[in-house]
Amino acid sequence: xxxxxxxxxxxxxxxxxxxxxxxxxxxxxxxxxxxxxxxxxxxxxxxxxxxxxxxxxxxxxxxxxxxxxxxxxxxxxxxxxxxxxxxxxxxxxxxxxxxxxxxxxxxxxxxxxxxxxxxxxxxxxxxxxxxx
Amino acid sequence: xxxxxxxxxxxxxxxxxxxxxxxxxxxxxxxxxxxxxxxxxxxxxxxxxxxxxxxxxxxxxxxxxxxxxxxxxxxxxxxxxxxxxxxxxxxxxxxxxxxxxxxxxxxxxxxxxxxxxxxxxxxxxxxxxxxxxxxxxxxxxxxxxxxxxxxxxxxxxxxxxxxxxxxxxxxxxxxxxxxxxxxxxxxxxxxxxxxxxxxxxxxxxxxxxxxxxx
Numbered sequence: 001x002x003x004x005x006x007x008x009x010x011x012x013x014x015x016x017x018x019x020x021x022x023x024x025x026x027x028x029x030x031x032x033x034x035x036x037x038x039x040x041x042x043x044x045x046x047x048x049x050x051x052x053x054x055x056x057x058x059x060x061x062x063x064x065x066x067x068x069x070x071x072x073x074x075x076x077x078x079x080x081x082x083x084x085x086x087x088x089x090x091x092x093x094x095x096x097x098x099x100x101x102x103x104x105x106x107x108x109x110x111x112x113x114x115x116x117x118x119x120x121x122x123x124x125x126x127x128x129x130x131x132x
Numbered sequence: 133x134x135x136x137x138x139x140x141x142x143x144x145x146x147x148x149x150x151x152x153x154x155x156x157x158x159x160x161x162x163x164x165x166x167x168x169x170x171x172x173x174x175x176x177x178x179x180x181x182x183x184x185x186x187x188x189x190x191x192x193x194x195x196x197x198x199x200x201x202x203x204x205x206x207x208x209x210x211x212x213x214x215x216x217x218x219x220x221x222x223x224x225x226x227x228x229x230x231x232x233x234x235x236x237x238x239x240x241x242x243x244x245x246x247x248x249x250x251x252x253x254x255x256x257x258x259x260x261x262x263x264x265x266x267x268x269x270x271x272x273x274x275x276x277x278x279x280x281x282x283x284x285x286x287x288x289x290x291x292x293x294x295x296x297x298x299x300x301x302x303x304x305x306x307x308x309x310x311x312x313x314x315x316x317x318x319x320x321x322x323x324x325x326x327x328x329x330x331x332x333x334x335x336x337x338x339x340x341x342x343x344x345x346x
Contacts, residue, residue, distance in 0.1 A: 015276040024269050060280060089277055091330045096337055100346040107337050111273045114266060116334050 005030040007053035007125075012043040012069065013087075014061040022056055022087065025114050029121070040064025044072055047079055054121070059088040059095065067102060074103040083124045087112065191285045198278045208271040216264040219257045226253055
């Protein structure tokens with residue numbers, strides 16, 4: 001099984017503060033291989049140029065939303081295996097359902113705690129390991 | 133001349149002496165109001181104005197949320213800093229005490245367990261300080277949340293402004309409307325959030341996803 005500490009993360013959020021927070025929390029979880037993208041367009045370019053293991057994405061972003069990024073990832077044969085964890089302030093049930101139906105591996109509403117992020121990342125990795 | 137200057141000129145000209153309260157004036161005012169209402173309805177301004185007005189209580193609650201969120205963040209940061217500084221002071225005091233006991237009698241300091249106790253205390257204190265630093269880091273999430281809300285309120289203010297400008301254009305003398313730049317009228321569209329169909333915490337998100345089999 002791949003430990004989350006070995007994974008390469010891509011954190012996508014238009015707010016640099018939130019990217020730093022998620023990066024900091026991942027580092028506390030022992031995951032130091034983290035890159036950032038400020039929107040879906042930049043994220044998609046990074047995903048196609050480099051190899052990543054895990055995507056953590058906001059939804060409400062300029063240029064390309066998290067939903068569009070999620071759909072683009074799931075529509076790409078080379079990327080669709082990637083787990084995408086949505087971390088967003090969007091708390092509407094329809095958004096949560098849409099994210100799940102679009103292939104999101106998890107959904108976290110802001111504000112969140114370190115324990116929540118850690119729990120979701122671990123559960124997603126366990127699920128992936130079980131299905132592999 | 134800027135559009136705002138033109139708007140100022142226009143509104144200045146609108147300020148005239150109040151009419152006498154004769155029935156003819158009220159009748160004329162009624163006709164103008166009806167004409168204005170019909171014109172505004174045809175232009176689609178009224179629904180926009182109504183939407184903007186309906187959004188105002190929500191804008192107030194959003195701004196109150198910002199006040200609350202930034203207040204909570206400040207409180208969290210200050211409390212965590214106080215706690216971390218307290219831990220730091222304890223480490224400094226303990227370090228001084230252990231240094232004195234080592235200087236006085238190094239063998240006894242080790243044999244009595246004082247040195248080992250000190251090491252354990254420092255380790256525990258640094259873990260607590262690290263937790264405080266994490267709390268400070270997490271408290272910064274207000275920037276993201278309040279930033280999104282401010283953007284929505286600014287969009288709402290823009291919509292309201294556009295509606296009012298259109299209203300002024302219709303109320304102005306016939307020769308005035310063309311003086312305003314067209315781009316002043318292009319307002320953002322507000323996407324109002326649903327009321328009851330939202331979750332309030334992570335537990336509700338998990339329950340919802342679980343109920344759907346995810």
